[in-house]
Amino acid sequence: MSEEIKVQETAESADQDLSNVVAYKKGDVVKGKIVKIEDNQAIVDIGYKYDGIIPLKELSNVSLDNASEAVEIGQELELKVLSLDDNKEKLLLSKRAVDSEQSWTDLQAKLDAGTIIEAQVKDVVKGGLVVDVGLRGFVPASMVERHFVEDFADYKGRTLRLKVKELDREKNKVVLSQKDVLDEEFEASKKQLMGELKVGQQLDGTVQRLTQFGAFVDIGGIDGLVHISEMAWHHVQQPSEVVQEGDKVQVQVLKVDPENDRISLSIRATQPGPWQQAADKFQPGEIVTGTVKRLVSFGAFVEIAPGVEGLVHISQIAHRHIGTPHEVLKEGQDVSVKVLDFNPAEKRVSLSIKETEEAPEAPAKPERKSDRERGGSRGSHSNEPIPPRESLNLTLGERFGDKLSKFK
Incomplete structure (x- = not known):
């Protein structure tokens, strides 16, 4: 085959290839494959006479530092033609424009659903x-x-x-x-967990936050309230006296109220009560130190161990008679008491203060006066001596003579 024929066939083939190239214009949406990635742009083969370029700002609707953050080599994309200049062989494309158009439609559907x-x-x-x-x-x-x-x-x-x-x-x-x-996942989890909780159940939890009236404890995705009265067996003024945020605690379920999303918990119910702890600690006859907690008309309540109070009856406060306990005692006062009776099963302690003190000596009794002294005292208003008994009888006979004879 001559050189002339080869040149002619090559020209015809080139003309044929050019005739098969699709003509694109601004605004067309085309498909392409990423063939190269540079810092500020990506090169795309869309089957045109030359490759197109996606500038960095046209790769995404959010700012990028590098083109590789948005695309990778070999990735196939739908792109929009921004401009085309055959003379300069410059084809600018946008991924962002196509993404935006489709995204508005997709996001609206996701919002609705x-x-x-x-x-x-x-x-x-x-x-x-x-x-x-x-x-x-x-x-x-x-x-x-x-x-x-x-x-x-x-x-x-x-x-x-x-x-x-x-x-x-x-x-x-x-x-x-x-x-x-x-929030939706939390509500679903809470509903399921609340349905599984049982009164009396003991759980491990984490203190989430403190308030004036108690502590909220996470028991596995939901919070329950430990009221301040359920934090310890002894009196608590501030929740921070017992726990801090982040503390791991054991709690017992007291009440579950799904309708109001409330769970009542107790820390003290998981711990031995003060009466249990004191069961072997006190014996009748023992003298211990306690603190006056309350004064009432019939006596005083004295705390002899945390959460263990006993009654000192008013008759056991002092050896002398008192009208009210306030005459001798005041709240907060430390006193020595004797244990008269201790019954932890019934949570009852009888105490005495006066039996810890020595009784005062009784005053001396006055001497009895003789009959003569008593008689002398009766005649102290007269200088005349008291006549003998016989003389007294005679005098009466003389005075009442006839009248007495009538009763014989």
Whole structure:
């Protein structure tokens, strides 16, 4: 075959190849494959006479530092033609434009259905997080977690599970929430757990927060309240006297109220009561030190061990007679008491203060006076001596003579 024929066939083949090339124009959506990635752009083969370029800013709706953050070699994409110049062999394409158009439709469907989507955090900005959902999505700080987060610095690069909260195409606004997803999961878990709880059940928990009236304890995804009266067997003024946030505690379930989402717990119910602890500690006849806790009209209640109070009856307070316990005692006073009777099964202790003290000596009794002394005293108002008994009888006879004879 002559050189002339070869040249002619080559020219015809080239003309044929060119005739098979699809003509593209601005705005067309084309399919292509990533063949090369540079820092600020990606090179794409769309089956045209020359490769197209996707600039960095056209790769995503969120800001990127490098093209490799959005695409990888061999990846097939749908792209929109931004401009085409055959003379300069320059073809500019956009992934972002196609993603945006499709994303608005997809996100609206997910908003309507309440679908959970996953998206990676691309940036941390003031007030929240920026995520890539085909569009620039924003997760406000208050919608990231169920709890308060002070610093979001380590959230960049994380994948979040989100629900679409708000879409506004005119303002190019997409608001999403992870908190909604977590709240739904929490409610489902709480409902299941509350259904499994039984009164009297003992569980391990973690103190979440303290209030004036008690402590909230996490018992596996849900919180229950330990009222201040259930924190210890002794009197507690502040919950911080017993526990701190983060403490691991054992609790007993007192009450479950699914309708009002309330769980009542007790720490003290998991511990031996003061009467159990004191069962072998006190014996009748023993003298111990206690603190006056309450004064009542009939006596005083004295605490001889944490949570163990006994009664000192008013008759056992002092050797002398007293009208009220307040004459001798005051609340908060430390006193020595003798254990008269100790019955831990009935939670009863009888105590005495006066039996710890020596009784005072009785005053001396006055001497009895003789009959003569008594007589002398009776005649002290007259100088006349008292007549003898016979003389007294005679005098009566003389005086009443006839009258007495009538009774004989």
